[in-house]
Amino acid sequence: MSVAQYDAIWLNARLFTASHHGIIEDGALAIIGDKIAYCGTRADLPPYNASQTYDCAGRWITPGLIDCHTHLVFGGNRANEFEMRLNGATYEQIAKAGGGIVSTVKATRETPLETLIEQALPRLDCFINEGITTIEIKSGYGLDTKTEVKMLKAARALAKKRGVNITTTFLGAHALPLEANGDKDAYIDLVCNEMLPAIVAECLADSVDAFCEGIGFSVAQTRRVFEAAHKYNLPVKLHAEQLSNLGGAIMAAEFNAQSCDHIEYIDEAGVKAMAGAGSVAVLLPGAYYFIREKQKPPVSLFRAHNVPMALASDCNPGSSPMLSLLLTLNMGATLFSMTVQECLEAVTINAAKALGQAAHIGSLETGKFADFAIWNVENINELVYFIGRNPLHQRIFRGKA
Numbered sequence: 321m322s323v324a325q326y327d328a329i330w331l332n333a334r335l336f337t338a339s340h341h342g343i344i345e346d347g348a349l350a351i352i353g354d355k356i357a358y359c360g361t362r363a364d365l366p367p368y369n370a371s372q373t374y375d376c377a378g379r380w381i382t383p384g385l386i387d388c389h390t391h392l393v394f395g396g397n398r399a400n401e402f403e404m405r406l407n408g409a410t411y412e413q414i415a416k417a418g419g420g421i422v423s424t425v426k427a428t429r430e431t432p433l434e435t436l437i438e439q440a441l442p443r444l445d446c447f448i449n450e451g452i453t454t455i456e457i458k459s460g461y462g463l464d465t466k467t468e469v470k471m472l473k474a475a476r477a478l479a480k481k482r483g484v485n486i487t488t489t490f491l492g493a494h495a496l497p498l499e500a501n502g503d504k505d506a507y508i509d510l511v512c513n514e515m516l517p518a519i520v521a522e523c524l525a526d527s528v529d530a531f532c533e534g535i536g537f538s539v540a541q542t543r544r545v546f547e548a549a550h551k552y553n554l555p556v557k558l559h560a561e562q563l564s565n566l567g568g569a570i571m572a573a574e575f576n577a578q579s580c581d582h583i584e585y586i587d588e589a590g591v592k593a594m595a596g597a598g599s600v601a602v603l604l605p606g607a608y609y610f611i612r613e614k615q616k617p618p619v620s621l622f623r624a625h626n627v628p629m630a631l632a633s634d635c636n637p638g639s640s641p642m643l644s645l646l647l648t649l650n651m652g653a654t655l656f657s658m659t660v661q662e663c664l665e666a667v668t669i670n671a672a673k674a675l676g677q678a679a680h681i682g683s684l685e686t687g688k689f690a691d692f693a694i695w696n697v698e699n700i701n702e703l704v705y706f707i708g709r710n711p712l713h714q715r716i717f718r719g720k721a
């Protein structure tokens with residue numbers, strides 16, 4: 321009988337697999353190189369040798385957590401407009417007053433590449449310290465070719481500074497820069513004909529996103545961005561129906577969007593379109609909380625139409641200065657009434673789907689990357705229940721601690 325040769329094995333663990341295997345009590349997880357070679361009960365283990373054996377003492381193992389929507393790279397911060405918000409100014413009022421995104425654009429343009437990387441690292445470390453092994457980072461604070469390229473280069477560079485999988489998203493259609501003088505169509509020309517080709521030439525983006533909203537871009541303008549993205553075979557995702565229901569998600573479905581994000585105001589027709597396209601609903605309770613929105617995303621509609629739900633930090637300086645995915649989990653449960661299981665799947669397998677990477681990451685399954693987190697918790701609910709406690713015991717990325 322052949323004997324399996326594992327590089328390492330973790331025994332006496334409870335596994336939240338985020339796969340059809342569900343929860344496995346008295347589980348074992350073994351790796352060969354950077355891949356999972358066994359995930360199941362200890363009783364079913366084949367005969368094996370392992371170079372290293374770890375006793376988890378009953379701790380829980382989950383897939384490495386995935387934050388599938390962030391704006392982690394940016395210049396400056398917006399602590400100065402925080403009190404304006406507290407005094408009741410809305411997202412739209414701050415944007416119209418020349419604050420908001422425009423002030424971050426100015427700071428990001430003025431910040432050199434190396435400084436952008438340096439300033440993003442401590443934020444990235446907040447996530448890594450909570451067991452995150454994959455994080456998505458968007459551009460969108462440059463709004464000119466040079467700075468959009470710089471932001472995406474910074475995002476790519478971060479992956480060389482830390483053991484973490486980073487996916488990048490070009491979000492040139494995030495806001496209108498001041499120099500566009502209100503001409504959104506001409507700016508979309510620039511996004512499609514100059515920025516995107518420059519970014520594709522240097523392979524800086526894994527997907528393309530846009531902000532489809534009254535204060536962002538119309539459905540027709542967003543469609544042009546998506547057509548350009550598809551010309552370069554880049555998948556798309558969308559900031560949609562955050563402040564109103566423009567029907568962005570229905571249009572995005574025509575392009576088989578990986579995800580529609582925010583979607584507090586989406587209606588049933590939009591949810592059905594997402595279901596048909598296989599788009600993931602990426603819910604961002606940090607932004608909902610921080611800008612004190614009243615409209616919650618229709619979680620029951622996503623359930624009814626089997627639209628997978630993900631949760632993400634939306635880490636950004638304006639509407640969600642959120643540096644904790646564990647707090648995001650708690651908010652998904654307390655603010656959006658998601659179940660513990662939904663919350664955990666929302667930052668593992670469903671977040672992987674939102675990034676188009678579910679074949680490789682997001683669950684504990686043989687053949688997937690050995691990205692996982694070991695937690696000092698008795699009950700898996702603790703990951704969602706506690707506020708301000710980080711129970712991470714160990715984080716494994718591509719088979720390495």
Ligand SMILES: [Zn+2]
Pocket residue numbers: 389390391559634636
């Ligand atoms: Zn966002």
